[in-house]
Amino acid sequence: MSKIRVPKPFSDLVNEFKNKNEPDVDHEFEEKKVVPSLSKYGATDRKGRYLHWDEFKWRVERGDDELVAWVATKINRKARAKYLQQLQADKESCFSYNIPDSLHARLHSIDKMIAKGQEIRDGNNFISSSDKQHYFVKSLMLEEAITSSQLEGASTTREVAQEMLKKSLAPKDKSQQMIFNNYQLMKKAIERRDEELSIEFILELHSIATYKAIDNAAISGQFRQDNNIIVTDLYGENVFYPPESQTIQSRLKHLCNFANQEHSQGSDFIHPIIKAIILHFMIAYIHPFGDGNGRTARAIFYWSILRSNDYWLFEYVSISKFIKEKRGAYDKAFIYTETDDFDLTYFIYNQVETIEKAIKSLYEYIDRKRDEFNQFMDWVNRSPLAKALNRGHLEILKEAVKSPGQEFTAKQVAIDFGVTENTARKYLVDLADRDLLVIAQAKRGKARIYIAPANLKARLEL
Structure with missing residues (x-):
């Protein structure tokens, strides 16, 4: 990441242009140039971009004074800003944010996608209630657990991580432990979404996130006690010094009050997505822990957004995958906010874009699953073999067709489909007897594994 050009605080810029104690300063500056x-220079540029000085100074129209243009932009932003007095930045400033038209349009787009999900679910074309836990375990929360851990340095391969979570295996190293912890963390955030945010709950989430997987001599479930901590970017550059440790309790108390406050109507309205993003940012900014702040912050984002029944779809949306894909932009969004009068709008834009991508990815996933399901059901409707099988057999076959070479065990199938191990074993044996699965011996122990053959589609004549 190249060095970011930091703007002067707005108050300093104004004083430079309008210092009435200095007679040699042109006091008609504002009238002649800024007004x-x-x-010409609104809160966003003509493409709807909310630019930081780091990018803005290169996009000023030819012949215009870049500082004059920046002051005009800042005036327009401050005129429409919403100030969050509960969320103090330094001794004299609080955080604020804007919702320009381009951001409002993106929020509207997300709300429409959420409504589409409701229509799909109500039309029984989404995920059936019997499949919900199976879907939850094997797809999107699993993805969130893995990529959120990778953001913090976990190095286990995706295949190994998936096998560990799907088969409920014990973590073998710190990276696997981080992923296992994150999976438990996401489940906890969702289970407790109807409870209010408290300092005790934040500590509990951190304890889950960092169990046997914590650095910097930090202690799981405890706040940092000193200020010997610096946040660095991907290239090891020092980019942020968190607030003093003595202020952590007070800051988190105000943050909990903000999180629990009703913001659903009137002049106090805050869009639920905006509010969840603000909580995400603030945990990272306050940086209450020596390690594990990012994992805890993203869990609190999910806790917040899922408190609204209107946003149930986020239970199936993984944001960390897309944060990881553009980690540099994610880090910059933090820095932009921290270096420009604590304007949260930069981070909000970044995360709204991330959320849009994540929801679109979910619908692509649903479309693929629907196509796979329709193909499979066509086979079920015309196959004499399918009529001799029950739902349990068909569920296993559906997975096997999708992933040739996949291994099945009675324990795994029992967990995935909510049946006893004996029932799961019977399903697997029946399919093996019909030459639809291949039996092999596990490398360790006496358990049998059942493997989906590479030519299963041909055997089924799909």
């Missing part, structure tokens, strides 16, 4: 620029 005409107010209509």
Whole structure:
């Protein structure tokens, strides 16, 4: 990441242009230069981008004074800003944010996608209630657990991590432990979504996130006690010094009050997605722990957004995958907010874009699953073999067709489909007897494994 050009605080810029104690300063500056620029340089540029000075200074129109243009932009932003007095930044400033038209349009787009999900679910074309836990375990929360851990340095391969979670295996190293912890963390955040946020709950989430997987001599479930901590970027550059440790309790108390406050109507309205993003940012900013702040922050994002029944779809949406894909932009969004009068709008734009991508990815996933299901059901409707099988057999076959070479065990199938191990074993034996699965001996222990053959589709004549 290249060095970011930091703007001067707005108050300093104004003082430079309008210091009435200095007679040699042109006091008509604002009238002659800034005022005409107010209509030209709004809160966003003409493409709807909310630019930080780091990018803004290169996009000023030829012939215009870049500082005048920046002051005009800042005036327009401050005129429409919403100030969050509960969320203090330094001794004299609080955090604020804007919702320009381009951001409002993106929020509207997300809300429409959420509504589409409701229509799909109500039309029984989404995930059936009997499949919900299976879907939850094997797909999106699993993805969130893995990529959220990778953001914090976990190095286990995706295949190994998936096998560990799907088969409920014990973690073998710190990276696997991080992923296992994150999976438990996400489940806890969802289970407790109807409870209020408290300091005790934040500590509990951190304890789950960092169990046997914590660095910096930090202690799981405990706040940092000193200020010997610096946040660095991907290239090891020092980019942020968190607030003093003595302020952590007070800051988190105010943050919990903000999180639990009703913001659903009137002048106090805050869009639920905006609120969840703010909580995400604030945990990372306050940096209450020596390690594990990012994992805890993302869990609290999910806790917050899922408190609203209107946003149930987020239970199936993984944001960390897309944060990881553009980690540099994610880090920059933090820095932009921290270096420009604590304007949260930069981070909000970044996360709204991430959320859009994540929801679109979910619908792509649903479309693929629907196509696979329709193909499979066509076979079921015309196959004499399928009529001799029950739902349990068909569920296993559906997975086997999708993933040739996949291994099945009675224990895994029992967990995935909510049946006893004896029932699961019977399903697997029946399919093996019909030459639809291949039996092999596990490398360790006496358990048998059942493997989906590479030519299963041909055997089924799909």
